[in-house]
Each structure stands twice: as structure tokens, then as C-alpha cells.
Amino acid sequence: MKARLDKLIILIAVCCCPLVVFSQYTLLGTVKNDKSLVMPETVVTLQQADSLVGMTLVDSKGRYKFTDLHKGKYTLSLSCPEYQPVEEIFDLTGDKRIVYVIYPVKNIQLKEVSIVADKSHLISHTANSDIFYLSAEARKKQNPYEALREIPKLVVNESDRSIKMVDGATPLILINGHKVNSGINSIDPKEVEAVEVINNPSARYLKDGVQCVVNIKMKQKTAAYQTYNMNTRHMIPVLFGYTGGYYELGNSKASLSLNASHFYFHHDDSEWNTIQQNTGYEKTAVSKKRSNISNPYVALNGDWICSPKDYLAMSAIYYHYSSKSEEEGGGILIQNKEREAYKSFVDNKSTSYVGSFNLYHKHTFHKSKTLETTLHLNMNGNDMKGIRKEEYPSLEYRNQYDFDNFRWSGGLELDYSFDWLGQNFDFGSYTRFLKDRIKQISAGYPTFYHREWSEYAYVSMNGNIKSSFFYMLSLGTDLIFKKAGEVKHDYSKLTAAVSGTYKFNGIHSVRLNYNLSNLSPEVMYLNPYNTSTDSLEVTRGNPFLMPARNHIFRFCYMYNQHGFYVEPFVKYRLSVDRIVPIGYTEDNIYTQTYKNTDTFRQLDAGINMNYNNQKWGGVGGNIGYDTHFYTHQHGKGSLYVNLNTYGHYKRLSWNLYGNYRPFSYGVNNKRKHYGSESELTVTWRVNKHLGIIGNMRYLLGTLGYDSTTHEGTYYNFSSGRMKDRSFCFSLGFNYYMQGKNFKYRNRKSLQSTESGIKL
Template sequence: MKKLVNFLSLFILLSTGSLLAQQTAKNGSTPAKIVGVAKDSNSGEPIPYATAALYTSGSDTNIAGGVADGDGKFFITGMEPGTYDLKVSFLGYETLTVKGIEVVSKTGDVNIGDVSLVDEGFALEEVTVQGQRELIEERVDRTIYKAENDKTTAGGDGTDVLRRVPMLSVDLDGNVSMRGSSNITVLIDNRPSAIAASSITNALKQIPADEIKAVEVITSPSAKYDAEGTSGVINIVTKKNNLQGMSANIRTGTGLRGSDFGLNASARKGKFGFTLGGFGRAGYNINGSYNNSQIITNEDNSLSKTLQSADTKSNNLFGRYNFGVDYEIDKYNFITGAVNFGIRNRTNSENNLLVQNFRDDILTNTQFRETDVKDNSNSVDVSLNYTKTFEKKGKEIALLTLYSRNNGENSNINTILSDDMSSVDYKLKNDNPNKNEEFTVQLDFVDPLGKDGQSILEYGAKNILRKAYSDFAYFRAEGANGEYIENPDPDLSNDFSYDQNVTAGYVSYTTTLFKNYTIKPGIRYEYTTINANFGKETSPVEIPAYGTFVPSLNLSRKLANGNMIKASYNRRISRPSLRYLNPNLDRSNLNQWTQGNPELDPELTDNFELGYSTFFKSTMISFSGFFRNTTGSIQPVRTPQDDDIIFTTYDNIGHERAYGTNIFTNISINNKFSLNGSVDAYYAFLDNGLSDPNYAASNDGFVISGRLFGNYSLPNDWQIQAFTFARGRQVQLQGSSGGFYMYGMGINKQFDEKRGTIGFGADNFLTKEFKMKNEIVTPTIVQNSTNIMRNMNFKINFSYRIGKLSMDQKPRRKKSINNDDLKGGSEGGQGAEMMQNK
């Protein structure tokens, strides 16, 4: 963040320095100058346009500044004789401080020679950086959380990392939302993944926290991005390198409720680079319970009441394996390819499930059940990308391809026990194998305009072909060992295919006006065709094609002292993923049925945002306000069925508005102790737009959440970090979701010249269990449920790096595909969840 402050403030410093130089020239004397050359520490090449800022020695008082020319040469004037510190910085490099520069005269040059900057992406062992590296970086269109500096997540997964990111909220089940909306797009290294497409929740659990370098929260995506994501885009940047040599890293961790093991290796020889790695994570002892009460008002005004209670248990096993290669054909042509495999096996069970049915407070039936849910999948992503650069700096052409496939196998079995629980009356089984395939071709052009290249024109085209298939059936078996027989009911057994073709083109233009203003307008057009069919029906599902214009506008202004104000507008389209479309009737809970709607339309959202960032001394504060308006919102429609069943499906009947703010601060108290925290608050209004009093619903209210993170460096390479997060009650269309909180602490020690790390962590160590209460209220339904999760965890983490890489060449910019156009399901779910697309 210091580099960003320096960069912005120098626009003012330059003009001041220039006036001083002109004034001394008029007086016929040559002012004193500090001169030097900014160079890359490894290649020795000059760094054009690096910035230099002069400070009074030992203080934060900025005296003057300058910008290097195309050969890396810079000079600074306008200072009196004295002792100064010089800070030289450039985007992508560590800021270097040259201390104790003596200026003994008002005239003449002080030549400090070459100033060597180290690439910030590759912190070499030989370089010692003093003080705490900042966790948060603000840019015009995004907030970046530097996860590699957060040691409390060691041994955890992507969910643990995202809980620490400003503007994001992650509940106890791992469901992610941004500013109160779960309709977000998650990318991994700037590209979609079949793993994330199936379930954002489970994708995050497959990514080890130790492999995440940063998380980028993009609240106002430009026209270059697909038009999905009501709230925006989350890009998870993993650790990777382009160094010479070979290196391997092994890491493992074990805890009360989970263990993990990972091995990654990298090699680079000349123009070839390779990466190979794997990671496995097992979760166990994840126990809990739930209670549910639902009251249905019948047509004769009598009341049907159902009470449910059960003990719950879940186990999971995740794996992620990857192989990547890149090749530099020549100075201007590059090829990259990658193959990623993912597996996910998850089981959930409900034991001692007691169901009691009442009619007008009279007990009419008691039933004992057991429920077992299996959710397994495997995925593969294959990408091949070609990038061509030119002599003209910044000009680029990229051809990107991606093939993704996800195979899912989902099933649930309800076992109905006898009244004395000594025998099995019958079993009801639902099988839902499914498959998603996707092939994408994308062509992007970047062309800097003008003499200095400050204006950038971006344009391109993209085509996505998707094929999804769901085969679903119900089976019944009598007794404990009876043979399963398919249910002949056509509503319970069928197959469904869904083919979608999205063709898009975009143009975006970025330019700087009056030095301190930046404007970035863009327009994107997407045309979608859909073909959907049920296998056991002769007529297809009629879904018309549609086209959508998606405008965007980003504005920013640099203020004094490095402050920045920015404003943005964009429109987003959210196509329903197969989580909402899949017609498989999910009856894993026999009193709560859920079924998708294949005829859903997309929803449209207009987003407005205003943000301001300010800096003083070692503190950064960022404020932002937003307004979000969604029409045609996809909302659940709940109706009573057969007295004791709540049936849920989806329709485009919702209208959502949200007004909110986010306040974030980062404080470096000294070079050993730092704090950062944030508060998110918004007021939500939801309305399903129906006039029938039996189904009309609306709700509104405030939602507030906050987080606090602290870091303290101890002597002898010890470090301690602590984190806490809390979210209040969340407003929903037909009720609310209860609030929750969590916290964690970690301590670690580096050894063997920082090649190895060993640490201990504890999560929720003072809380035996968490309770979350949810409520649904409609004119005919009142439902209250309480979910309990035992989430206390203790863990030991260990990692060690073998070998060493040395930087031989500048890393090449890698391009990758972003498919961001579906209303995804960060929410957990069974069966239908596996049918989601990117």
C-alpha cells in the first residue's frame, strides 16, 4: 500500500518540484539534485517510470519526488542541505529505502548510483524486509487481500481465508456472500473451474489455505468480464512462480476435526516451466443436531404441525491435483497449458430422527427415521492458451481455450423404522447421476493508445457451449434387505438435458483525464440460446433465446496525500444455474421437498457504488457505499402440500433493493504489531410482487457484520495472529437466517533459514457449539429451525521447502478464461447443486 500512496502523491510532488527547478533556473544557478538509476536486482535491466520520494531522515515528512524516465534514470530537486531518506518503488517490486543521503550544498549533484529493486512476487531468502507487510491493497476496481501474510489460516482451506476478506461473509456451512448477496462468481487464477462450478462451498474446501497468495474482491467488473455476479467477482490467486531451478514443498496438518496433506513441485529450465502438485483434505468428527418446527394452515383453517429433531454427522474427503506447463516460443509469443483434476466425496447422516405430526395440537402420528445423503463428484479442467505481445509496450493478443467436465453422483436414502425402532418398515432411495460439459473459446485484444500509452482499448469475443444432463429416479424397498423397485410415478423418474450457447462481444476503454482522473467505460452484448428436453416427453421445454446489453462505467480521482475517490455503475445478468433448473425432486427430508424450474428466466441487476480511501501516517481507512436493484429476481416459492409437507420451487417473481456501506481500516502500530478490521452494513428490501394474499411476501431490515484481525511478530522468528468474525441476523424474503460468530488464534515458528514452519492453531476454543436459528413466515406456513454445529478445533501444522529457485527472467503475464455468467449456488445443497455450471 505504501507503493500506491507514493505513486499517487508524486503527481502533486512532481509539479511542485518542477516549479522550484524553473525558479532557480531564472536566478541563474543550478539547484542541488539527487540522481540515480532504478534497476531490476536480478536482470540488471532499468525500470522505466519508477517513482522516487524523498523524506526527512527518520520521519514521514515528504519533501519532494520524481519519476524515472524510460531508462530508469531519476532526479529530485527542491530540498535544502540536510540528511534524507529516499524511497524508490514501482508496481510489482518491493519498495527500497536508501537511508542517510547527505546534501551538503544548495547546488551540485548527489549521485547515489544504481538502486536495485526486488520483484515483490519472489521474496528471496537473502532479502530481509523490515516491518509488517500490509494485508490489504486498494485499487481502482478491486480490493486485494494478501492471504500469504496471514498465518492463522495455516492448515485450513479456502473457506478459512475468505472469512478474513473485507466485504465477504462466510457462514458456518461455508456459503459465501458479498454485501449480503450470494450471487457471486468465484474464479481461480482468473479462470473458472469445474470444481467451483459444481459448488463454490465445496470448491473452497478443496483449496489449501497455504496455496492461496491473494484474494481479489472485484465489486464493479468491467465489460471484459462475463455479465454474471450481482455482487461482483472473487478471484482466488494461488502461489505460482516463473523462477529457474527446482523446488518442492511438503505440508501437512492434523486436528480434532480434520487433517490435510499436500505436496507441490516446480521446475524451470530455460524457456520451459512445469508445476505438479496434489492436495488432500479429510474432515471428520463434524457432529451436530437440529430441531425443526413447521405449522401449516390448511384450507379449512385447521393447523397441521410437524416437529423434527435429529443428531447429525458428516464426513468428507477432498482432493485436487494439477499439472501445468508454459513455454516461451520467443520474445513475443507464449503458450501455457494446464490440467486440473478434482474429487469430492461427502456423506451426511441424520440419526435418531424423530418426526411427530399434530392436527390442531392433537398428536396423530409418530415416526422414526434415518437419513443418509451421498454427494460425490469428480472434475477435470483442460486449458490451452496462446499470448502474443508486441514491441509496443502493453499491446497484446490472447487466444484462450478451456474444456471442463464434472461428473456427479448424488443419492439419498430415507429409512423408515418401526414404532419401537427395532426393525425397518421400508426404504426410499433417490438416485441423481449428472454430468456437465463446457467448451469455451475466447479472443482478447489489448491496445495502448496515445504517445505515452495512458489510454487503453480492450475488445474481444467469446463463445461458451454448455451441455448438462440429469438422470433422476426414485426406488422403494420393503424391509431392511428388500430389493429396490423403481417408482413408476413419472414426476419422480425422468432424465433432463439442458444445452446452452452464449455468444458475447465487448469493448472497454480506459484513459486518464487532467492527470488525476481516470475513466473506464465499457459495453458488452451477450446472446443466449437454450435447448431443454425431458427424455420421457416428446415436446421440448420452450425457452426463448434472448440478448442482453451490459454497460459499465468506472471513475476515479486521485486526491492529495494519496487519497482516492471512485464511483462505478454496472449492469449484471444472472442466468439460472441448474441448481435452480434441475427438475429432480429432492425429498431427502420427507417433510420438505425441493424441485427446480426449467423455465426460469435470467435476472438483471443494476449496481451503483461510491468509494473513498484515505491515508495518514501508518493507517489506511476505506469507505464505500452502494445501491443494488434487482428485477426478475429468482426466489423460492413455498406452498403447503398434503398437510405436513412444505414444497419449494423457484420463480422470477422477486424484486430486491439493498443500500449499504463498508468501512475498512488497516493500522500498523509499529513494525511488529498491526491491526485491521471492517464493518459491513446494509438495509435490504425484498418483495415477490404477488397480489394473492396466500403467496404474497415482503421483508426488510438491516444486516450487520464485522471482523477484526491482529498480527504480532515475536523475536526469533515467532509470530502470533488472532482473528474473529461475527454476522448478525440476515433478512430473507420469507423470514430470516440467524446470526453467528467465530474466532481463531495461531502461533508459528520458522526454522532452518525459513525453509520450514511449524505451528499450532485453535478455532472456537472457548465455545462448545454454535446455534443458528432460521425462520420462514408466509400466510400459510410458519417454520422455525435450529441448527447446532460443534466446531471447536485444535490443529498442528507443518511445512518444509526443499530446493531453491533463483530468478532468471521476468515472469510472463498469463491469460486465462473467465466464465462468469450463471446465478451460482454458494449455498450448500444436494443433488441439484451438482448440476451447476460456470
């Protein structure tokens, strides 16, 4: 089956490559005022460099059109008596349609805000992505998280500084097509040109299993002086909080920036009830747990324009994460018809760190031919220490553990991009190595080593036929040489991404995607030694594991008009050799390990919806039904809902969101969820620099779950409630400042390729 799918992918690529394309393009669109009325006096001018390409008046329906245009950079200008002039610079790489809204001069307060064409109701489509534009109101926000709320496909959690897709997936964040390492805190919303949501990324990103990408496109930057911002938020009473700051200093040739943040949880309390059953015993437990988390982060970034054709950027990153938890409780153990009460105590400490250095170089041979080179070097570790005690009348169980884990890793990325016959081609490679060491000091196990060297190569082509059909073809292959303990694996895996989008007009579009990716097992799944501290359970990895292969098909219809965005979709996923936990019982001890199962299928159908109104805000969300099919099991389905609404009134703005998924499933596991991630955020903009923020989180009740595992004779039921994650109120502020006469140029931020080693 796998061989047939691979052959089908290659056949599709071969058949689609000779598509005939055109080298001359058309630019068209409409111009109306803020009341959707045509202004026949509007003059539309198109220039290329210092040359006038064309000039026209809009027709009776507000339309303009320029034909027989060649690829290149153009400047489009709009002029109408008593209306604010508009000017936009853009690259023309195919037929293009741009809709503008112009505003009366009398409604503009030039000292406070400069208003340009509002394109927030315009959504552009490519073969595998949708491009959204921020509204004028969103551009006034003091941080990017507030501004990005109105993008239909995103769920923004301002408290956690996180961005997710409406289906819960975590996207790779890019800025101007580049990976970022310090989040998006430093972004000024008014400098955002567009937000591109990529549902089916090319093979360039498939090596690491990336399934979605958010690319934030910033305006072209020509110079820099200084800018800084600070934001902080803390729960009342102080149980969790976040503080971050950013500073940049530079000139037209170089810049240096420092980004730092700290997130913490203090006395995060939870309660747990557990039942374990197997042949010959039953064990119940009730416990209370208190956790503390600290997560500081600092990144130093620099860049330098060496010459008109060469650009350098670097970053040095340090990330630290520490957690400590204490758990006290007790219960009853019934074994061989004997009943004993016991007391338990657990103390865990874990400290992780990541140090990373990244160097980037871009050489431009020609405006359509570039070579990018990126070097990554990473050093990270994890120390885990703890003790678990259970006191019975007849004995005392004691398990003290001490792990010392360490990883070296690095890589070299090469990417060459060029245009040919009106199409864009992209090919490159990624050479990566890593070396893991897991040393369990307390148990005396032999040190576990994991080494891996991989060579990944890819090629992509994307373009369009006329102005209606957009396509993307992408293939990659991964050669992997690894050794997990004494087990050696050398193999190759194919990746692929194919997308096609057909635009009926500016309102209706359809898209079909196919994606093939591989998910390699983490080192925690390969380590063959026991990592459990439970007296009745053993947890260990399997060094023979292979990567899982995921085939994803997605079809959607897209409607966009008058602020309404509607996207019904259906998605089918086939996972081959999926890594899942399995277990068996021996001498009344339940052992859990992992294996590559046969197949797993998932069918997901739903609808994404959003309405954006310039006068007050918007409302959006999605609803769907997700069904999992495991081997030799009936389908297990679950409803999910995500809703959000945002708005503004004068200096006040707000955002309310929540999600609901009552159940989730594994092969032998069912989990019932209580409460959910939900929050209400209200911001009062004191002035253009300072905003006061109030936040209420976990509005749908106390966070928790009931989990049931049943495998053979083994049964486990666990119920937990996060006592402090319910109706949490926090207060904070955001302060943003730029130096006078601040101008911009493109800047590269690099991302660490490591998230750290941890069991």
C-alpha cells in the first residue's frame, strides 16, 4: 500500500510539470468609498520604477484593469478629490486582483492616525494558503496578539502568548518567510502587510512534521533606529504570570536586538483519584498535588547588510525550564484478599535548558534567484530527580530516581529559489545530526545512547494557470542513519505535498490538498529502561521503533464577501506504522511500552466561519465532528467547538473565546474533559504607548479530566481536577515605544531547531 501511494505521488508530479503558463499578466480590481459607493472621479495610476505603465478612471461599477504586464515590482496609486490618496508597492508574479476602499479626508485625524486602503474584507488565495489583511482597527493595537484575533483560522491565547489553528494544531510561525526565535512580541501591528495561513506547507517543512504555517508579512524596511516594549500580566492572587521585554538598536546597515521573557506558575494545586486493577489486586489512591514552574528565556539577535547582494543574521538563545511538584495522599491496596491502607509521598524536580547559536546568510544572484544558508548548533540537557514512597503496615516501598540527560545537535540548511517560465522553483537540503545520552544514575542501568544523522532533500514548484487555477507540487526524501542503543536503523522516507486551488471569482473558491509526512519517534520512546516510579507499573521505550507515516487529504470550499468568511471542509488522515502505547501483565506488574501498529484512520468534517465588521469587531469559530478508526475497533467520534468574539469601542477593546471537546480517544484509552481553555480579555488604551489589561481565564469551569485505560486484564481509572485553573483573574499592562523618525527594513530572526531533551 505504501509503495502504491509513493508511485501515485510521483505520477502526479510528472503529469503536472509540463503545464502551460503565460508570461504576461493582468492586474484588475475595484475601488469604492467607505459606504460602498463608486467614485467615478477616481484616477488609478500604475508605475514601474520611474516609468508610467498606465493610467485610467474607474468605470461605472468602480472597476479598473491593466493588461499585458510583465513580472516585476509596481506602484499603484489612487487619487480622488476629497478622499485620502492611496499608494501601494507590490510584486507582480501572476494575474492579480486588488480591491480598495477609500476614505474621505474630513473623517481622518492626521495627527493621530494615517489611514490607507482597508483590505480586511479581501482574502487572497494561493495553491496552499489563504492571505488575510488586518483591519484599520487591528493596526491600532499595541501588541500583535490583539491584532491577530480577527484572522479567521487562528485562535490567539494572549495569556500564554500562543497561536493555534482552529482545529487545535500548533503552526510554525514565520516572519517574511523566515523562522523566528523570540515569538512575535516585537511586531508592531501597523507594520503588518498581510497574514498568510498555509494549510499544506511544501516539502521544505515536512521533515519535522510541520502540518500548518502562519507567515506574517511585514512592510519593507529601509532603516532602523530604536524601539522597545514591555508587557506583564499577573494573576490576583499571584499564582501565575508573564513578563516580557524587547529592545532593538540599529541603523540602515545593521541592528542588534534583545528579547527576554519569564513565565511562571506558583502553587498550582490539583486533586487526583486513581483506581488500578489487575489479576490479584486492586489499588485505590486519593492525593493532592502542588506544582511550581519557572520558565525564563533570552535571545540576542543581530543582522548586517554586507552588500547589495549579501545579508547576514545571527542569534544566540538561552531557554530554561524548571518544575517542582509535591504530592501527598494515600489509599487502599487489596492483594491476595488482604486489605492494607497506605500513605504515599512523591517529590519531583526537573530542570531543562537549551543553548542555541544560529547563523544565516542570503545571497541574491538576481531579483528572482536567491541562495539561503542556515547553520544551527545546539546544546541542551535535562536533569530529573525525585522520590516516591509508599508506607504500608507490613513494608515500605521506596523509589528514588536521578536522570542526567544531554543532547548535542546541529544542522546545515541550503535553499535555492528561482523563477522560470513564470513559475517559482525551490529546492534545497537539510543535513542534521544529533547525539542523545540518557543516564539513569539511581537505577544503575547502562547509559542509553541515541545517535542520528540525516540527509533531507526536496524540490517544489508552484504557479498558476491564467488567474483561476493555482497549484503547488513538492517532493522530498529523507535518508536517515541512526543507532538506538545497540539497534541500528538505516532507511529512507518520502515526503510530498500537492495542492490545487480554483477561484471561480473573488467570492467562491475550492481547494484540494494532499500531504505525506513522517513522524520519527522521540528519544523517550526509544529508551529501553524503566522510567516509571509506580510500584505496580513499568514504562519503557522500544529501540526498534520506526517513523510513522501520515497521509492527509483535505477538501474545502471558501466563501468570502462583505466581511463573511465561510469554509466547510472534510479531512481524511491515514496513519501507517503509527506509534502507540501497548501493555501486558506479568507477575501482576503491568508493563507499558510502544510499537508501530498497522493503520489508523481519521475522518474530520466541519465548518470554519467568521464575520468581521469594521464598526464594532467580529465573531467567529468552527464546529466539527472527528472520528477515529483504530485497527479492529469501531469508530470513536467526538464533537468539538471553538468560538470567539472580539470588539472595540473608542479606547476599549475586548476578546472572548472558548473551546469545547467533551471526549478524546486512544487505542485503549478514553478521556472525558471538564472545563476548557477559555478567557475574556479587556484592554483599555490609555494612550498610543500604554494599555491596561484585565483578563478572566477558565470561564467554563475547573480544568480537569477522567481517563480510563483498559488493556487485557489491566484497568486504570484516573480523575484529576486543576483547582487553581478556574475563573482566574489577572491584571497587567503593555507599553510600546518607538524612536522618532523610525523607519523599517527587512530583518531576519532565526529559530533554535531544538526544543530540548526530556523524558
